[in-house]
Amino acid sequence: MKSAVYYGEGDIRVEDIEDPEIENPEDVVIRVTHTCICGSDLWYYREYDDPEEGSQTGHEPMGIVEEVGEDVTSLEEGDRVISPFSTSCGECEFCRKGIYTSCKKSEFYSPNGTLGGAQAEKLRIPQADGTLVKVPERYEDNEEVLKKLLPLTDVMGTGHHAAVCANVEEGDTAVVIGDGAVGLCAVAASKRLGAERIIAVGHHEDRLEVAKEMGATDVVSSKGEEAVEEVMELTNGGANHVLECVGAESALNTAAQIVRPGGNIGYVGVPHLESADFVNQMFFKNVRFEGGPAPVRNYLEELMEDVLQGTLDPSPVLNKVVDLEGIPEGYDAMDNREAIKVMVKVGEE
Amino acid sequence: MKSAVYYGEGDIRVEDIEDPEIENPEDVVIRVTHTCICGSDLWYYREYDDPEEGSQTGHEPMGIVEEVGEDVTSLEEGDRVISPFSTSCGECEFCRKGIYTSCKKSEFYSPNGTLGGAQAEKLRIPQADGTLVKVPERYEDNEEVLKKLLPLTDVMGTGHHAAVCANVEEGDTAVVIGDGAVGLCAVAASKRLGAERIIAVGHHEDRLEVAKEMGATDVVSSKGEEAVEEVMELTNGGANHVLECVGAESALNTAAQIVRPGGNIGYVGVPHLESADFVNQMFFKNVRFEGGPAPVRNYLEELMEDVLQGTLDPSPVLNKVVDLEGIPEGYDAMDNREAIKVMVKVGEE
Numbered sequence: 001m002k003s004a005v006y007y008g009e010g011d012i013r014v015e016d017i018e019d020p021e022i023e024n025p026e027d028v029v030i031r032v033t034h035t036c037i038c039g040s041d042l043w044y045y046r047e048y049d050d051p052e053e054g055s056q057t058g059h060e061p062m063g064i065v066e067e068v069g070e071d072v073t074s075l076e077e078g079d080r081v082i083s084p085f086s087t088s089c090g091e092c093e094f095c096r097k098g099i100y101t102s103c104k105k106s107e108f109y110s111p112n113g114t115l116g117g118a119q120a121e122k123l124r125i126p127q128a129d130g131t132l133v134k135v136p137e138r139y140e141d142n143e144e145v146l147k148k149l150l151p152l153t154d155v156m157g158t159g160h161h162a163a164v165c166a167n168v169e170e171g172d173t174a175v176v177i178g179d180g181a182v183g184l185c186a187v188a189a190s191k192r193l194g195a196e197r198i199i200a201v202g203h204h205e206d207r208l209e210v211a212k213e214m215g216a217t218d219v220v221s222s223k224g225e226e227a228v229e230e231v232m233e234l235t236n237g238g239a240n241h242v243l244e245c246v247g248a249e250s251a252l253n254t255a256a257q258i259v260r261p262g263g264n265i266g267y268v269g270v271p272h273l274e275s276a277d278f279v280n281q282m283f284f285k286n287v288r289f290e291g292g293p294a295p296v297r298n299y300l301e302e303l304m305e306d307v308l309q310g311t312l313d314p315s316p317v318l319n320k321v322v323d324l325e326g327i328p329e330g331y332d333a334m335d336n337r338e339a340i341k342v343m344v345k346v347g348e349e
Numbered sequence: 350m351k352s353a354v355y356y357g358e359g360d361i362r363v364e365d366i367e368d369p370e371i372e373n374p375e376d377v378v379i380r381v382t383h384t385c386i387c388g389s390d391l392w393y394y395r396e397y398d399d400p401e402e403g404s405q406t407g408h409e410p411m412g413i414v415e416e417v418g419e420d421v422t423s424l425e426e427g428d429r430v431i432s433p434f435s436t437s438c439g440e441c442e443f444c445r446k447g448i449y450t451s452c453k454k455s456e457f458y459s460p461n462g463t464l465g466g467a468q469a470e471k472l473r474i475p476q477a478d479g480t481l482v483k484v485p486e487r488y489e490d491n492e493e494v495l496k497k498l499l500p501l502t503d504v505m506g507t508g509h510h511a512a513v514c515a516n517v518e519e520g521d522t523a524v525v526i527g528d529g530a531v532g533l534c535a536v537a538a539s540k541r542l543g544a545e546r547i548i549a550v551g552h553h554e555d556r557l558e559v560a561k562e563m564g565a566t567d568v569v570s571s572k573g574e575e576a577v578e579e580v581m582e583l584t585n586g587g588a589n590h591v592l593e594c595v596g597a598e599s600a601l602n603t604a605a606q607i608v609r610p611g612g613n614i615g616y617v618g619v620p621h622l623e624s625a626d627f628v629n630q631m632f633f634k635n636v637r638f639e640g641g642p643a644p645v646r647n648y649l650e651e652l653m654e655d656v657l658q659g660t661l662d663p664s665p666v667l668n669k670v671v672d673l674e675g676i677p678e679g680y681d682a683m684d685n686r687e688a689i690k691v692m693v694k695v696g697e698e
Binding site for chain 2: 094097098099101102165261262267270271273274275276279280282283284285286287288289290291292293295
């Protein structure tokens with residue numbers, strides 16, 4: 001089969017590699033129909049981290065079940081399925097608590113995980129009963145709906161997690177820091193949870209336009225102190241709900257500055273920190289700080305329901321489409337910020 | 350009047366200074382009857398921070414109202430009152446939300462605040478209606494009860510805040526890091542909130558004995574990796590409720606290591622941090638991290654009620670008593686860890 005393979009900084013190639021096979025009785029193998037390139041894929045593309053050369057890439061798979069392990073009970077050949085960016089058994093203590101990313105059997109897709117990559121024609125998925133969610137049959141061939149569902153593999157669930165961790169509820173004012181795909185999905189999630197005012201903070205005019213389309217009532221197009229001042233002005237002294245969707249230290253500092261005393265910060269970007277100054281800022285304001293890798297599996301059904309009934313549409317983040325051979329071009333477009341997020345239509349004739 | 354005054358590292362003197370007077374119509378002046386020396390007073394005593402020489406000291410006052418400003422409506426001369434370590438108006442947005450330490454009119458006692466110090470014969474207290482809580486008349490002269498109420502000025506409220514922030518509820522397992530007065534009060538608070546198992550982590554055998562007296566079901570008498578291993582063993586992989594009552598980076602690292610995925614850390618020690626490694630540890634486990642300076646005023650009535658009905662007794666932390674002239678000796682005893690916390694009986698003949 002064909003798969004995208006990592007060869008170092010800025011070097012992703014599409015190559016022929018061996019087909020994956022069932023290895024354990026809880027596995028399925030899917031034929032990938034749709035996948036994405038993620039902002040987090042740029043970490044290795046830019047060599048901020050350094051996976052093994054020759055590793056497969058991608059962690060956002062949607063596809064059709066091709067082979068079914070003998071202990072899999074809920075899936076059969078031909079089912080159209082979505083997978084979160086990590087697998088989960090669905091049965092352990094942490095899955096039952098909804099913290100699927102801490103599942104005792106959790107595995108992650110390549111290049112940083114133990115599984116194959118989703119930017120490929122086929123993919124083995126372990127713990128298939130616990131991991132996968134079926135797309136109802138009537139939507140199986142509706143490309144428009146499938147595109148809206150695709151972000152539920154990662155960024156829409158992650159944006160929603162930011163909103164949940166920031167305790168966003170009906171009538172609230174939420175500030176979303178970051179205008180990448182996760183930030184934009186966090187805007188949509190805040191709107192869905194009933195926030196009345198949603199302030200998107202970023203510094204790309206085109207993305208802030210998408211933020212408005214997805215539910216932002218206000219946009220702040222600046223950075224650092226200037227952004228802080230604008231938000232403080234707009235919120236009369238800080239917001240009770242801040243969604244930090246970047247992970248950079250500067251973004252956490254901004255979050256700690258603009259949160260109102262007694263407020264909440266939800267954070268979903270992997271923290272990249274040199275110092276901990278923002279912790280003291282939070283401390284003196286008695287802020288609640290909660291977040292982590294999104295337990296996407298926990299949110300998949302409820303988000304899918306809203307996509308299918310037409311009240312949620314994260315697809316505007318997918319503003320470029322490539323086929324499997326176009327993956328290197330897709331990485332390049334994201335690296336150059338020409339694309340917010342790239343959809344890969346795999347195996348399209 | 351006599352007051353304790355700061356003169357640098359290890360140098361606290363009791364001197365004659367001018368009596369405080371009513372300055373604003375919302376003020377009262379109290380005659381201090383009881384106060385304490387706090388673990389946090391050791392920061393300046395050891396010159397980790399550096400207030401102005403000649404400043405008064407102490408922030409945990411209990412006493413009798415002597416003079417009443419003309420806008421004070423709820424207090425009169427002769428009332429026996431308790432004050433939290435910070436003042437609050439009781440009316441602003443943050444007071445109404447229970448975050449009294451973020452009150453827009455909040456002031457703090459000396460040496461680091463704008464007010465006088467509580468280790469003195471008299472004290473001016475602003476925003477008296479919002480700040481002070483009256484001790485019911487029938488307990489006014491009951492020295493045993495007064496000693497139990499005294500920790501409500503700070504450490505008992507702070508320990509309770511740790512438990513509230515760590516989301517301790519009926520039946521829970523809580524781990525308390527720190528065997529100082531706040532940690533011991535956090536043990537009592539966890540018990541009061543219904544925790545079934547309370548593991549106290551410290552490294553002073555005598556204090557861990559007090560922890561048992563105050564409700565600890567298990568004690569771990571070690572530090573660092575060794576303490577982590579013991580707690581992980583006792584909790585079969587980490588606790589859902591961790592109360593960090595120290596503020597040192599090592600204590601926050603321990604907290605982040607022993608918290609269970611999806612669990613809660615309440616933190617009430619002012620963070621003293623060089624790095625932010627513990628943030629990433631928390632992130633990957635989806636931990637909720639909440640805390641700050643305790644809004645003691647928010648908890649004072651409910652804690653007083655339980656002290657008065659005999660179900661809460663934080664007085665074991667006050668294991669040394671001095672008079673006003675004995676304050677320097679009291680600091681010395683705390684500095685040498687001969688005393689957990691010192692009670693100062695002011696003006697006793």
